[in-house]
Amino acid sequence: MSGWDTERHIVTDVLVIGGGMAGLFAAIKARERGLDVTLTDKAYVGKAGSTHYAEGDVLFFRESRGHKLAEWLDIISKRCEYLNNREWDEVCLMEAEDRYNDLVSWGVQFYEKNGELYGWDTSAVGAPPSAYQDITMRARKYAPTLRRVALERGVRVLDNIMMVELLKQSGAVVGAVGFHVRGGRLFVIESKATVIATGAANFKSETYPTHFWTGDGEAMAYRAGAEITGKEFAGGVTYSRREIEQRQRAGRREEFSGEIIESSYSHPFALGGGFSGWYTRPTLNAEGGPVIMPAWEAHCGRAPLYFDTEEIPPKKWEWLREYFKRIEVAWAQADKIGLDVFRGGKIRWPSSRVAPGSLFAGTGIWPVDTHCATGLPGLYAAGNACATRGSGAMYAGMGFAMNHAMVTGARAGSAAGEYASRAAKVVADAAELQRAKSLVRAPLERTGGFGPAWVTQIVQSITVPYFYLGVKHGDRLRAAISIAEFVNRHLVPRLMAADPHEWRLAHETRNMALGAEMRLKASLFRTESRGDHFREDYPRREDPTWLVWVKLRDEEGGMKLYTEPVPEEWWPDLTKSYEEKYPAMLPMEERESSSGGADDVH
């Protein structure tokens, strides 16, 4: 009976921010240690995040099945162009089975065919059967199941609470402040340990339903002093369908259902790799030439792009039908506009997909060990928000992202739990609470300034068009950076909100603006091309100069960029030829043909 609780104050052992696969694993694992665990999500836990949108395929690795670690690691290194962290790759592979067992014991169902688990044919990503197996959870079912498990075990699940600012005391992270995105109630959560599992960072571009990826966790951690890495890799950059379409067909809708492959991703449809790798003939551009990178083709005026499906064998057709059904969104969208995706032996791709680089491991908060610690005492990161670099410059292979979310989630949850069990209780003092709360409230309290919708458009205008972060060039990057800096210095501090809805948008915009600056600066910093980072002005990989990770952190309000070398034992054999080291072709390269090395669509 204590007056009005216009503010909710929770004291907990472990706070997990973000309720996707990583956050759910972290929360359940921390709770298994008997701790008080609070899980918040700005949406509804179990129906949110990439996790709920995924088709559900998961990497499965078991040495007893003949999967060979060393061999597979070498394939990954080649695919990821040597920027992958092999230590983490090993962790993720070796723990895949434990996480699978967790899922089964929690009641998650997997697809089976003739009594066998089944999923993608991994040869599509250039992985032989001895590498790993891909298995598939029942889409749209597993995340709600995990929500139930978390609730049953006594995790305090808070839906619709967006966390905004970390609480710090004596250098340690001791909780976070956020608010209810509909009701507007302020939430102050004091914790001994905090796990950031907020997913990826993107710009709400219109191609793909991932508008919750605003990089909130990354931004929170950066502001608190953590290191960020991998921002130069395509990581979630999307090119709007509108834009490519316009270039392709001068925007004429009725031709949308032609044999166009609208893809914006640099590699998946690239010559010889990924998707098109399954077909005897590659994807063609308007001139009948091969497609290296769809955006590049558009850039060179060679759109539209065709997907020649003439020689797809009947068995493959069957498999493809299955597959398309699982990509529910695209399928359903196509269905609604009366588009038969399969007709006359042709595939029509209903909407372009994202470059999902930051879906997995490559970009985000830099972990300082293999237990997801961030370097800030009390702060851990997991899932897409955690840059283990299990993938390097490219996505390693299907099922990796989910596996990564589970493994890092479980590890972060356990490590945070361990830390919380022995940490002396540090609480934020009044000044710190005041600072964080007023920062969170700021957009609501401003009486003049800029609306988030307008600022978001500016941020999108320097990130979404393919010629900034897809086909990159120093001149364009510098131009965009000056806008990004202007936005961050002059517009963001004056973002205002009229109600809780705009309040959420204001903070998301603030985080996206920061993310834009990070991506643009890291892209300018890496003066070479590698993986899905392609520079027109530096079109080749430069070894060993750029066998480094680009990191950035906040230094007295400025963004400092620096590098950390990849350990030499993980380098390619520098005596080998360029083509041997890098089988995947980049635009502007003169090469016969190539095979392997590229990616599928997720």
Added chain:
Amino acid sequence: MSIELVDRELCNGCGICVTACPLDVIRLDTLAADKGEYPSCRRACPAGVDMRSYLYLLRDGMIEEAMEVLRDALPLPAITGRVCPHPCESECSRNEVDEAVNINALERFVADRWLDEKAEPVPQVYAAKVAVVGSGPAGLACAYFLSRMGYPVTVFEARPVLGGMLRLGIPEYRLPRTVLDTQLGYIGRMGVEFKSGIAVGRDVTLEAVQKEYAAVFYAVGNQSSRRLEIDGVGLGGVSWGLDFLAGVNLKRVTGVKGRVVVIGGGNVAVDVALTALRLGAESVEMVCLESVGTMPAFKEEIDQAVEEGVRIYDGWGPKRILGAGGEAAGVELVRCTCVYDGRGRFRPTYDERLTKTIGADAVILAVGQTVDPASIPEKLKTTAGGTIQVDPVTLETTCPGVFAGGDVVSGPASVVEAVAAGRRASTSIDRCLKKQDLKGGRRLLPKRVKRPPKEGVESVARNAAPVLAAGQRAGNFKEVKLGFDEDTADLEVQRCMTCGSRAVISYVDDCMLCLYCEQDCPQTAIYVSPEKKVLPLMPWR
């Protein structure tokens, strides 16, 4: 753009789309005023509380707004949140899915946060004064609503203390007196004047009251215990339920010794039994005509009695009270074969051959309450049962300008029914003083929501309110049923299916075309266009 249509006819308000959308595109219109329907809970509530709205506000953490909704219908939510028989829950549509939402505990959860709040005096906008006779829940409600409208109100109470059965009847272990005092204080601070120790008809005549006050609301309740004419009721150690409870509540009775036998199977009898137990009775036994399964007392009350060690002789009636030296020494029971006759009327029949005697040092008879005829002025017509005769819509008595409601009209009922009567009377009095038609447009109960949600609603276990462990209850009057904490309230409030609300596209700017809302909607009421239109350049503010 993008999501285009939520069909207001097909939509049944389940809110699944709201959780399906990871953004903030859809919210619920819980008022759905255009539909003119009530969800089952609200329809079952005598006071017409809009549960759907306040529970939804609570779910979004908007506790002040939730409180405001409660305040609009309930003057004493922290009390009804504790003692209400919650007919809303019996009717709750969630019963069709798993179990009713624990509305009562959520009401209390919200209301308890109101307890510390200081009421602002309500500005008086009318000169005409209103008198309320009786400070039970009916009188308090009438005073509260009239005061909110801006009328100066005076409440006359015969007893030295306020609250009617809330103070004299309901035991403290179910309703802490601090809660009662706080709720009374709130109404007092709003500007309602209380005059206790003044019985209308004894200390001041109704006519005198009418001279000063433009309208009168009569809510004097049922102050007498129903008598049972059997041998031995005059013995020492024999008392009547209401007298016993009032004695305890006024601290006149502070202890009970020996073996206590309580006659009666209703809630009052259970209150008597558990009170006697707390005051030190060696043993407490209840005797009732019905079988345990058909006793009029609520099941949870009976369970509590059994849990605390009360023995129940069900299917027995008292034949006579045995005495020794002028003091009660036991009760002779006779087997009851049937309680009601073929037409459902209370007509118990006995098998005289089957009797049994139980020893007793005290016998308390709690077999019902009736109107005290002395509390009713002659000019108000009464029914055969002794209650005041009123118009069912307006609650006006046979004497113009005098209204009546609560137990004195209905016979023994409940707090929420008394509150509803007080509110109904306040509307009549307002109209009466404005010389408006008393009856016009007072709608009958709105229709029930036609197709409450069911499909697609996942089964989730109901959260019970915690209770004080049985071992900690002996010898004290600590509150037994406790409140929800925030975590449990959070979980329970999500069980409300918001029946009959309507999903409304609220922030279409968020929509990212994922189609999940459309795919998850069990009613196929949502259409999302897959063609996202490009936004125009936004204004900067």
